[in-house]
Amino acid sequence: MKPLVVIGFLGSTLDASAFQPSRWERWRPTVSLVMNEDLRVDRLILLHGSPHRRLAEFVAADIASVSPETRVELRVIDFANPWDFEEVYGKLLDFARGQALDPEVEDCLIHITTGTHVVQICLFLLTEARYLPGRLLQTSPRKRERGPLGTWSVIDLDLSRYDSIATRFAVARAEGTSFLKSGIETRSAAFNRMIDEIEQVALRSRAPILLMGPTGAGKSHLARRIFELKRQKHQVGGAFVEVNCATLRGDGAMSALFGHRKGAFTGAVADRPGLLRAADKGMLFLDEIGELGLDEQAMILRAIEDRRFLPVGSDREVESDFQLIAGTNRDLGDAVARRAFRDDLLARLNLWTFALPGLAQRREDVEPNLDYELDRFAEREGEHVSFNREARTRYLAFATGPEASWPGNFRDLAASVTRMATLSPKGRIDLDCVEAEIARLGRLWSGQAAQPAADLRAVLPAEAVAALDPFDRVQLAEVVRVCRASRSLSEAGRALFAVSRTRRASANDADRLRKYLARFGLDWTAITDG
Structure with a gap:
C-alpha cells in the first residue's frame, strides 16, 4: 500500500479541550482520526492560525502518544478575515501549489470536518479542480456512544459535474521575475536578456516598438503584456487596440484605421471614429504591419510623428495620442527593397526592434511553457490536469528534439496541451495519450511541409x-x-x-x-x- 497523507485544519473548537486527562473521554476530530484501526495515517499536515499554535502543538503531542507512526507537520496559515472567500481561496491555492504531492507515490485525503464553512468550501473546490490531488475525508463521532473514537468516510468526487464551479474562483497568479513573461520561468538566456531590455524600453520610452518573429511566436501576447505593464505604472490611460493589418483590404482599410465622415462614400451612413482614435491615450498594436498598403503606411507615419491625421471624407484633421507597437513576420528590409514598404516608416519603427525567436529556437523553454499551458487550461476549464512521470518524459523528449518542427510555434504547443488535457478526463495525461498526440502532430506538420x-x-x-x-x-x-x-x-x-x-x-x-x-x-x- 502507498503511504497516506492527510491534510486538514485544526479545529479551534472541536479539537480544543482543557489540558486534562478528561480530554480522552470526548471526540476530537483531528486526534480521533489517527485512532481508527482501519485508517493508517503516515503523514498529517495540520493547518492552523498563529493564535492557535499552542493548541496545535498540544494536539500533535497527543497524536504522537496514540499513533507514533504518524508524522505531524504543523503549517501556519493566517487569514485577516476567515469569512472572506477571495482571501481564503487565494491563500489555500498558494498552499496547494506549494505542495509536492504525487498521487503515484502517496495517497492523499483532504479532511473537511474542521475549519470554517468558507475553508471547507475552498478545500472542496481545490480538491475538485485537482490542485489538491486527493479525495475528501469526512469524520464524525459515533452515534449513541461517548468516547474519543469516531467514524470516517471518503468522498470520491465525480469531478466532471463541477467544472463550472471551480472556474468561477480559479485565480491565476503570475509568478517569476518578469511581468512580460507572464510568470513563465524561461531558460533561454538570450530571450531573457531581450525581455529585460523590452521591459526597460516599455517603462522609459513612448517611441514605437517593432516586434518581429514568425507566426505564433507570441507577438500579440507580448504587446498586450507591455500595455498591461504600462497601465499598472499609470503610464497609459486609454485602451489597448489590436489590429490585424492582413484583414484590412481596399477602401475599407482607410476607413477602419482613420475613420470617416458621414456620406464620405456609399454606405457611410454615420460618422466612424476609426481605430486610431479608439487608441487615444492608450496603445495601438498593428499586427502584420507589412500587409498595409503604401497609402495607409504614409498616413500611419504622419499619425506617429504629428499625432494628427485626416479621416476619410473630412477636411478637418483629428488628433490621437497613442503609442504604437508593430508586429510582423516579414523581412521589412526586403519589402523596402521591393518597394512594398516605405523606407521612412521603417526608419521610424526601427528605433526599438526586437526579433522574437520561434519555439524551435527556444527548445529549453518548452518545459516551462508546457507548465504554463497546463495552468491556462486549469484556469479556463476549472480542472487541474498533469502528466504522469513517464508521459511527461516522453513528451518533452519529443518536443525538444529535432523531430518536432513547431511551425506554428507557441500556438502549436498550446493546442497540443489542450488536446491532451481534454482527452484525459481523469486529470492525468498518460503515455498512450502522449503517443497519440505525437502521431497527430506528425500528421498535421506533414501537411504543412509543402511550403519550403x-x-x-x-x-x-x-x-x-x-x-x-x-x-x-x-x-x-x-x-x-x-x-x-x-x-x-x-x-x-x-x-x-x-x-x-x-x-x-x-x-x-x-x-x-x-x-x-x-x-x-x-x-x-x-x-x-x-
Whole structure:
C-alpha cells in the first residue's frame, strides 16, 4: 500500500479541550482520526492560525502518544478575515501549489470536518479542480456512544459535474521575475536578456516598438503584456487596440484605421471614429504591419510623428495620442527593397526592434511553457490536469528534439496541451495519450511541409531561392529545418543521415552536412543565426 497523507485544519473548537486527562473521554476530530484501526495515517499536515499554535502543538503531542507512526507537520496559515472567500481561496491555492504531492507515490485525503464553512468550501473546490490531488475525508463521532473514537468516510468526487464551479474562483497568479513573461520561468538566456531590455524600453520610452518573429511566436501576447505593464505604472490611460493589418483590404482599410465622415462614400451612413482614435491615450498594436498598403503606411507615419491625421471624407484633421507597437513576420528590409514598404516608416519603427525567436529556437523553454499551458487550461476549464512521470518524459523528449518542427510555434504547443488535457478526463495525461498526440502532430506538420520557401528565405536572398530547382528547394528546406532544430552540426548530421550512417564503417556526418550546405553558399552559423 502507498503511504497516506492527510491534510486538514485544526479545529479551534472541536479539537480544543482543557489540558486534562478528561480530554480522552470526548471526540476530537483531528486526534480521533489517527485512532481508527482501519485508517493508517503516515503523514498529517495540520493547518492552523498563529493564535492557535499552542493548541496545535498540544494536539500533535497527543497524536504522537496514540499513533507514533504518524508524522505531524504543523503549517501556519493566517487569514485577516476567515469569512472572506477571495482571501481564503487565494491563500489555500498558494498552499496547494506549494505542495509536492504525487498521487503515484502517496495517497492523499483532504479532511473537511474542521475549519470554517468558507475553508471547507475552498478545500472542496481545490480538491475538485485537482490542485489538491486527493479525495475528501469526512469524520464524525459515533452515534449513541461517548468516547474519543469516531467514524470516517471518503468522498470520491465525480469531478466532471463541477467544472463550472471551480472556474468561477480559479485565480491565476503570475509568478517569476518578469511581468512580460507572464510568470513563465524561461531558460533561454538570450530571450531573457531581450525581455529585460523590452521591459526597460516599455517603462522609459513612448517611441514605437517593432516586434518581429514568425507566426505564433507570441507577438500579440507580448504587446498586450507591455500595455498591461504600462497601465499598472499609470503610464497609459486609454485602451489597448489590436489590429490585424492582413484583414484590412481596399477602401475599407482607410476607413477602419482613420475613420470617416458621414456620406464620405456609399454606405457611410454615420460618422466612424476609426481605430486610431479608439487608441487615444492608450496603445495601438498593428499586427502584420507589412500587409498595409503604401497609402495607409504614409498616413500611419504622419499619425506617429504629428499625432494628427485626416479621416476619410473630412477636411478637418483629428488628433490621437497613442503609442504604437508593430508586429510582423516579414523581412521589412526586403519589402523596402521591393518597394512594398516605405523606407521612412521603417526608419521610424526601427528605433526599438526586437526579433522574437520561434519555439524551435527556444527548445529549453518548452518545459516551462508546457507548465504554463497546463495552468491556462486549469484556469479556463476549472480542472487541474498533469502528466504522469513517464508521459511527461516522453513528451518533452519529443518536443525538444529535432523531430518536432513547431511551425506554428507557441500556438502549436498550446493546442497540443489542450488536446491532451481534454482527452484525459481523469486529470492525468498518460503515455498512450502522449503517443497519440505525437502521431497527430506528425500528421498535421506533414501537411504543412509543402511550403519550403518560407524557411529558405530566412537564410538565403529571395533571388537565390527563386533560382533553385523545386527538387533542391524541398530538400534544402528540410535540411535547414533540422539544422535549426538541432543543438550542433553533429546532432543535425546524425538526424539527417540516421539510416545511411548505419551502413558505413565510419561516419563523419558533420563533414558530410557541411559540404552539402557549402553547395548553396551556406554554413552552420548562417543557418542558426538566420
